[in-house]
Amino acid sequence: MADRESPRARGPWKAALLSLALPGLGHLYDGRPRQAIVAYLAIIVGAVAVVMSIGHRPALISVAALPMLGLLTYLAVPVHAALVARRVPKEYVLAPYNRWYVYVSIYLVFGVGVQEAAAPLIRAYRGETFQVPTGAMEPTLLMGDLIFVIDDFDYIQQDGVFVMWSERDNLSLIKRVVGFPEDTLSMVDGTLMRNGEILEEYVYADRHQDGYMPTDSLRAWQLPHFVGTTTADYRPNMANWGPLVVPSDSVFVLGDNLGNSHDSRARGFVPLASVWGQPTTIYFSYDPFSHKPLPFLTAIRWGRIGHRLDQPGMR
Numbered sequence: 001m002a003d004r005e006s007p008r009a010r011g012p013w014k015a016a017l018l019s020l021a022l023p024g025l026g027h028l029y030d031g032r033p034r035q036a037i038v039a040y041l042a043i044i045v046g047a048v049a050v051v052m053s054i055g056h057r058p059a060l061i062s063v064a065a066l067p068m069l070g071l072l073t074y075l076a077v078p079v080h081a082a083l084v085a086r087r088v089p090k091e092y093v094l095a096p097y098n099r100w101y102v103y104v105s106i107y108l109v110f111g112v113g114v115q116e117a118a119a120p121l122i123r124a125y126r127g128e129t130f131q132v133p134t135g136a137m138e139p140t141l142l143m144g145d146l147i148f149v150i151d152d153f154d155y156i157q158q159d160g161v162f163v164m165w166s167e168r169d170n171l172s173l174i175k176r177v178v179g180f181p182e183d184t185l186s187m188v189d190g191t192l193m194r195n196g197e198i199l200e201e202y203v204y205a206d207r208h209q210d211g212y213m214p215t216d217s218l219r220a221w222q223l224p225h226f227v228g229t230t231t232a233d234y235r236p237n238m239a240n241w242g243p244l245v246v247p248s249d250s251v252f253v254l255g256d257n258l259g260n261s262h263d264s265r266a267r268g269f270v271p272l273a274s275v276w277g278q279p280t281t282i283y284f285s286y287d288p289f290s291h292k293p294l295p296f297l298t299a300i301r302w303g304r305i306g307h308r309l310d311q312p313g314m315r
Contacts, residue, residue: 010085015081016079016081023077029081031095043077130279136261137175142304145282147280148280163279164253164276175264175270176256177275184243187265189240190204190258215235217266221268227245249271249272251270252264252270281306282306284300286301
């Protein structure tokens with residue numbers, strides 16, 4: 001009871017940080033519950049609009065506009081909360097909701113709880129989100145790109161980018177499908193060949209190196225699918241292998257960054273049933289290696305936000 005009657009000034013930085021954790025929480029800290037509700041609902045409405053927009057084909061509104069607007073709204077909320085905090089009188093008397101355990105409870109319910117509850121609805125509507133964890137798809141996709149993936153695509157396109165489930169690693173991978181069932185594939189001196197046609201867009205930069213996979217490991221999985229003249233002297237590496245025939249129930253996938261991609265060359269064919277999603281849009285992107293000041297702003301790759309991934313085709 002004594003705390004409620006003690007005058008307490010509101011800290012702008014505390015208000016901003018609380019708003020970053022959960023939009024509206026900073027305004028509640030400022031003693032503005034109505035503004036807190038408005039801020040929270042604005043973010044929810046914006047998020048729904050972004051998801052619905054990037055799921056459409058084609059998008060009804062510019063695919064870059066809504067994600068950018070949503071991001072600006074998200075950044076504007078903590079700024080506004082900080083400005084409100086500066087205007088709160090130093091004699092502000094704490095309200096019943098100005099307690100740390102109230103803030104934590106609200107965050108758990110409306111932050112974590114709502115997010116977990118909304119995830120199945122988003123997946124049911126169009127798909128789900130996916131964070132690019134490595135540089136295996138550079139320059140098409142960069143590490144730190146956050147993409148929207150639909151799981152109700154019509155068919156798998158040749159040379160299209162897709163997300164697939166790996167039973168061996170118990171995680172999803174994102175790769176480009178370069179070989180369909182019954183296709184004959186090979187790589188000669190780092191250049192991919194498909195059904196006898198040279199594909200210059202798929203070139204392994206380290207073509208004069210043996211790669212990072214042991215020859216015996218590659219040879220073991222490739223031999224049952226090898227259609228060359230003789231197997232006795234077949235010694236494949238990441239830059240020279242094949243010809244191989246893709247099984248009727250599988251596809252062959254590559255990363256665009258062939259020098260840094262653990263793809264079908266090493267992993268083997270991917271079952272068609274494991275291909276579950278098609279990326280459509282980069283809805284956010286940041287540089288995880290940025291050392292610039294204020295990384296929550298400077299690490300953002302603004303030019304990539306809203307970029308649509310055209311399917312199929314190379315970059």
